Amino acid sequence: MPGRVIRVLIAKPGLDGHDRGAKVVSRALRDAGMEVVYTGLRQTPAQIAEAALEEDVDVVGLSLLSGAHGTLFPQVVTELRDRGLQDVLVVGGGVIPEDDVPALTVAGVHAVFGPGTPMSRIVEFITANVRARGD
């Protein structure tokens, strides 16, 4: 656990405009005491990684309902690594079939939260798995 407040970037990769989930989760994380930056819509993987670097976040949360997760989530992980952010916890949510989860895990996405996931579970997962920087 980092000794300071957990910082989270919630991002919408790709062209998908469904941001109800991203916004609700942002708010739940804030209510749980985290600092949350929401990127807004239509971010490229490079833009997301850049924002994660600038905002010095511990966690990147990706939300996608368009089906492009298989392409875009791994690209975000790669872009993060390219910037030396391999310790950042990457989680995802949206309309993501369970069959797709193993491939995402291999690609470096630590958890995928499907529809109906309680906000409390996301908070718990982040709190338990976020790594202190410098570890």
Added chain:
Amino acid sequence: MFERRHLEQLGEARKVWDEGQVAKTLSRFPEQRPEFKTVSGLGVDRLYTPLDIAGQDYLRDLGFPGEYPFTRGVQPTMYRGRHWTMRQYAGFGTSAESNRRYKYLLEQGQTGLSVAFDLPTQIGYDSDSRMARGEVGRVGVAISSLEDMETLFEGIPLQQVSTSMTINAPAIVLLAMYVAVAEGQGADLRKLAGTIQNDILKEYAARGTYIFPPKPSMRLVTDSFAWCAQRLPDWNTISISGYHIREAGATAVQEVAFTLADAIAYVEAAIGAGLAVDDFGPRLSFFFNAHVDFCEEVAKFRAARRLWATIMRERFAAKHPRSMMLRFHTQTAGSTLTAQQPDNNIVRVTLQALAAVLGGTQSLHTNSRDEALALPSEESVRIALRTQQVIALESGVADTIDPLGGAYFIEALTDRIEAGAKGYIEAIDAMGGAVAAIERGFIQREIQDSAYRYQRDVEDGLRQVVGVNAYTVPEPAPKGLLRVDPAVETDQGRRLEALRRRRDGQAVARALAELEDAAGTDQNLMPPVLAAVKTYATLGEICDVLRRVFGEYKATV
């Protein structure tokens, strides 16, 4: 509607019942919750009686179907004359694959088409654009040029079907492609029936597929109104949409309020562009959500009809009854579908579809059970369509008009939703209208607050959702989900490349230059867009021209 003496007697009797029967029962069996609320948070009483609608005047507030204020329906015979249009939103992958799905749906008894475009198309990018990566053909069909549109409707006579197209920011371009295909088939444009969504304001507030800033976007909308009034008299030039506002988390009252506030903005813009309200008013159409709270939804549709009729008559002095009619498409609520125990979604969709029919919808899309998991499979789509057919043919609810009209609860809810929406519209007027309210983030924040409140209610157990926080079971991962072949993206890219080589490059360049010149003036952009489309200039090329002239919108909230 009721005699005063009768109401007084009723009031006294009600008091006796409350203090006697009810109190006695409550003392032994308390109710399940201290208070009951609709899914939108409106309080629900134990019982409704004529006392709750004592202020209602039948002729003034309800009237007859097909007559002002259209509370009970927009047609004098409603479904006795013709059922609603059964219109399943569909499209994925390539235009050839979607063409096959459309033909399948028409064979299964669907009565209208509804085209879903992929996100690159909706945001004005060609399939081979860098911005399109990973998204081609995912949530809809990829259409980059007139060639794709020709394939999409191959073998479907456009003069005989009505087609709804969910396209907004670049609506004028896709409409031009549709018109070009219809002309190619030899169709009479005056008989072309269908709808373009063309509702840019809700994109800023809730749906997210905007391209240009509000002002030039509104100009594209009014240009399409003006062109269609002359050339496509049977075309619905806009489908002013509460659906996505509701999906983003709004309440029923907010859905009606923000949709009609947007509608007011379009009417004002069109009048500002020199159009007469009765020239374009009859072609305005609407699109609402059928959510899970059955009675609230039925009341919502009725309230929306009455409020819009009043707005068009009183505020805009419309004279033509058709200008005052709120005709609408409905889709069941995607956000209420659960990934858990997905077959239960068939039941949810049935209830929601029934609410839409009892609310007097003109057309309906029923969601498929697997949509919280993926795009729907063919089998799921068929069940969804069959749901509508069972309601139409077997349930009997279509045999009389507005069968729930006059129910005390429904009428009281109708009044409340109308009053609540009116209050919001007044607040939005005071901010300078819907465009200003969106620019300052008011509508977005209202929606987000409601979304968060709902989610909290679910997690606190105040709202129970079967399979999610009630009656849960361990489940295996679902099988048989539809997958879009990733090869679609490369196939599309290859086809586009071939098209770019084959077409007359000079004609394309000339048409795009003419469009650019026109965009800088105030002339109607439909003719130069249509000319460009016919040279096989691509959607991306046309939108890039407009991006250069108009700029791009950046969201702030």
